[in-house]
Amino acid sequence: MSNDKIGDKRHLRSAVTRQKLLEAAREVFLDDGFQKATISQMIKKANIGYGTAYVHFEGKEDLLCVLMENVMAQFYEIAEISFFPKSKDEAEQIIKKQTHDFLKMAEAERNMMQIFEQAIGVSSVISDKWKAIREKFIHRISMDIAYSQQNGLARAELNYEIVARGWFFTNEMYLWEIVRNEHHRSVEEIANTITSLYTTGLYL
Amino acid sequence: MSNDKIGDKRHLRSAVTRQKLLEAAREVFLDDGFQKATISQMIKKANIGYGTAYVHFEGKEDLLCVLMENVMAQFYEIAEISFFPKSKDEAEQIIKKQTHDFLKMAEAERNMMQIFEQAIGVSSVISDKWKAIREKFIHRISMDIAYSQQNGLARAELNYEIVARGWFFTNEMYLWEIVRNEHHRSVEEIANTITSLYTTGLYL
DNA sequence: AATGAATATGACATGGCGTCAATATTATTA
DNA sequence: TAATAATATTGACGCCATGTCATATTCATT
CATH class of the missing domain: 1.10.10.60 (Homeodomain-like)
Incomplete structure (x- = not known):
């Protein structure tokens, strides 16, 4: 049996x-x-x-979806790093690491990510998959900002959702530049610079 | 004759x-x-x-290229606004206006921009056209930051090119959100918030 | 061994692309 | 004006990719 x-x-x-x-x-x-x-x-x-x-x-798109599952999962992991800073400096440390990890993913999985980027422009299925990841990150960042604002660490007059999107967008676009090998600076330098700009702008 | x-x-x-x-x-x-x-x-x-x-x-792509020439020209105009601020506040004013104009373009030309976005994912000709606009903006922003740094208005320890790219990326992604009608806040509120975050982060 | 279910196959119909030899239109020359 | 040259238009054709479906094959059960 x-x-x-x-x-x-x-x-x-x-x-x-x-x-x-x-x-x-x-x-x-x-x-x-x-x-x-x-x-x-x-x-x-x-x-x-x-x-x-x-x-x-079901076709090419479906095939690629399955091939990307592994990479997708890694992105979700990065998005789930916990965030409860007690100071501006600590916040900057955590954010810098998250940004760094995020951009390092682009380097590590560059080949498949290149295919993925091409597919995003053509396939709505693939596009939706990426959108889900983006929203996951943005939601997470929104929560982090709100937490910081409630604890008096961050400027409360800024709408946290707008800030979260803007911040993620910077990260995402750098991700694609790295995927396309169009970045001229090291991942470390990029992560440090944009994080410094962001935390100085947002935190008190 | x-x-x-x-x-x-x-x-x-x-x-x-x-x-x-x-x-x-x-x-x-x-x-x-x-x-x-x-x-x-x-x-x-x-x-x-x-x-x-x-x-x-030459084909679909070429057709769209010609149809987009008008919109392209408008982008180049916005990119050429002069920038010689004497203070942080003045810089913020100018940047806020430029961001606002940039995002308003997305609203005004939404329909054609939607087609354009789809084409960017598929056609290298179209993609290159957009890349040229992006580089134009980034180069312009880089110069603006360098000017501000030389005049003691902005933090000199930040690499101006990395900052310029990051800042434009935020603008660009919001542009596409607006094009896709996926933004939930007004263009004004978005422009104000991201500009405030940026200038606070960059200027002294 | 026979039956049925799961799996695999490739020929086929459909539809878009870009080319090119042929045709039609307009300008020039004799 | 008629013949000729230059320019503009045309649609049939070959190519290639897609997704489907009736048929064939492989395996499990009785």
Whole structure:
């Protein structure tokens, strides 16, 4: 009675096919970019039939979504760092580290992130995935600012949501610059500078 | 001897065809977005032959480029506002106005800007056009910061180029939010808040 | 061994793109 | 005016990618 779905030879075959396709897709995406990558290339590389791709995935976008899950998860982790500073300096330390980690992700996952960026412009599914990450960060930053304001650390006259968005936007755009290899300064210098500007502007 | 190119009946016919196509293209773009818009739709609307489109333009991208020229020019104008403040307060005034004008552009030209944003993700030609505008702004802001630092108005320990990019990124992302109608605060409130944060962070 | 369920396949219909040889229109020349 | 040259327009054609579906194959159960 071992028909537990796994161990089942059929499901195993299915899983293997799926995995072969995913790996082939990754290679094709990295070689040709999101737009030029085609299903045909992937199924050839994976040695499976054309229609098979559509059995396992809804199309290129879906394939990339699955390939990005790992990276997505890392972003969510960074967004969840706790934040209860007791002084302006401590706040700056925490924020600097978070910014640094965030930008380092861009470097570490540059290749897949490049594909991701291309896809954001084309696919609403992918675009929504990124938007969710952005909102997660912005919400988190909003809470952090509100906390700081309540504890008399930050300027209370500024609308915390507007500030949070603006701050994240700076981070995000630098992220994409790093992904595209268009940054001319080190990640460390960027993180230090923008954090200093931000905390000086916001904290008392 | 009036073969001055204009007045010439052939050139006139050509110009009319071109114009018909441009107007049709604008409608199709606005109705269907950049990606779904097709040359076929446009030439039908313009009542011209398929190949004719490729006589006048290189393709969808080229068509949109021409349609955006007007908006582009307006951005370049905003980027060229002069900046020689004598105090922190004066600097804040000028910057606030520039940010405000910049974001107001997003509201005024929202429809075409939406198409533009979609195209940036797909077309390298369009993407380069926007990058040029971005670099123009960033260069201008860099000069402004350097001026302020030299005159003892701004914190000299910050790298002005990194700060300039970061500041423009905040502006740019808010621009796209406004374009997408995803902003929940007024342009005025956004401009005031981010400018206040920025000038407090940068100026002495 | 037979039956049915899960999985895989590739031919097909659809639709957009960009090209090009052919056609139509306008200007110039004899 | 007629012939010729230059310019402008046209749509059929070849190419390629997509997503679907009827068919074939593989595996589990009886």
